[in-house]
Amino acid sequence: MRWTERQRTMLGAMGITVWGPPALAAPAEIAPAREPAAEAGLAPAASPRAAARSTTPPVRATAPAASLHAAPVDDRERRALEIAGLDWAALRDRVAACRACKLCEGRTQTVFGVGHPQAHWMIVGEAPGEHEDRQGEPFVGSAGQLLDRMLAALGLTRSEAAPGQQVYIVNTLKCRPPRNRNPEPDELALCSVFLQRQIALVQPRIILAMGRFAVQALLGSSDPIGRLRGQVHRYRDTPVIVTYHPAYLLRTPTDKARSWADLCLAAAQLAH
Numbered sequence: 001m002r003w004t005e006r007q008r009t010m011l012g013a014m015g016i017t018v019w020g021p022p023a024l025a026a027p028a029e030i031a032p033a034r035e036p037a038a039e040a041g042l043a044p045a046a047s048p049r050a051a052a053r054s055t056t057p058p059v060r061a062t063a064p065a066a067s068l069h070a071a072p073v074d075d076r077e078r079r080a081l082e083i084a085g086l087d088w089a090a091l092r093d094r095v096a097a098c099r100a101c102k103l104c105e106g107r108t109q110t111v112f113g114v115g116h117p118q119a120h121w122m123i124v125g126e127a128p129g130e131h132e133d134r135q136g137e138p139f140v141g142s143a144g145q146l147l148d149r150m151l152a153a154l155g156l157t158r159s160e161a162a163p164g165q166q167v168y169i170v171n172t173l174k175c176r177p178p179r180n181r182n183p184e185p186d187e188l189a190l191c192s193v194f195l196q197r198q199i200a201l202v203q204p205r206i207i208l209a210m211g212r213f214a215v216q217a218l219l220g221s222s223d224p225i226g227r228l229r230g231q232v233h234r235y236r237d238t239p240v241i242v243t244y245h246p247a248y249l250l251r252t253p254t255d256k257a258r259s260w261a262d263l264c265l266a267a268a269q270l271a272h
């Protein structure tokens with residue numbers, strides 16, 4: 001991959017040092033002396049272009065998450081069917097009015113999602129935090145700022161742009177869990193029908209699943225991120241790349257290079 005000065009600056013802002021001659025450095029040359037994916041027992045990272053040229057990454061089909069909450073099956077199915085038929089405006093209203101689980105009691109507002117309604121890239125996070133709950137937009141806190149820098153390094157943005165550049169950012173849960181605790185299984189099951197409808201409306205070409213709860217909702221897997229990354233999974237027919245949550249990367253910056261390799265895999269899959 002050829003890095004423009006802007007991309008090198010963006011990668012620097014992510015905390016990733018690009019070694020090698022200007023405009024020629026590849027992700028495999030980023031920062032660590034030892035390839036992190038190899039360290040993790042996974043295939044080495046390749047640049048999007050190199051990966052597109054080489055063999056197709058392994059594709060693993062995984063089923064969507066099973067519904068776990070305790071509501072009667074008929075009610076649950078009826079609700080899911082209703083939501084599956086909503087258009088954007090009706091879906092937004094339905095999310096804003098949702099009182100299906102106890103998270104509605106502590107929220108300031110629901111956090112629906114943001115971006116291009118036909119975005120090629122869909123970014124799926126976990127749940128709103130304090131800032132998101134206050135502003136009504138996903139990923140606006142410090143993790144979101146890192147996410148924006150990661151996206152910018154790929155030439156992507158949440159701001160207005162063409163569908164190839166403007167991503168759609170969404171959370172698995174639309175309400176903030178109290179004190180940012182982990183989502184509970186019934187909350188994930190009840191809320192993931194909204195996510196499913198958003199995916200059906202956007203019809204993204206690639207989904208980036210950030211963190212274990214996005215993975216659980218999309219792939220129905222509780223495997224660790226380290227085991228799932230480096231492969232192309234599927235949500236229905238859409239390729240899914242699993243990567244670390246930006247909040248985790250803020251705590252563990254040594255994994256940023258792995259995360260960059262995941263973004264490159266996603267870009268390669270899209271170019272495929």
Ligand code: URA
Nearest residue numbers: 125126127128138139
């Ligand atoms: N973490 C998430 O997963 N989503 C947000 O919107 C903010 C932080």
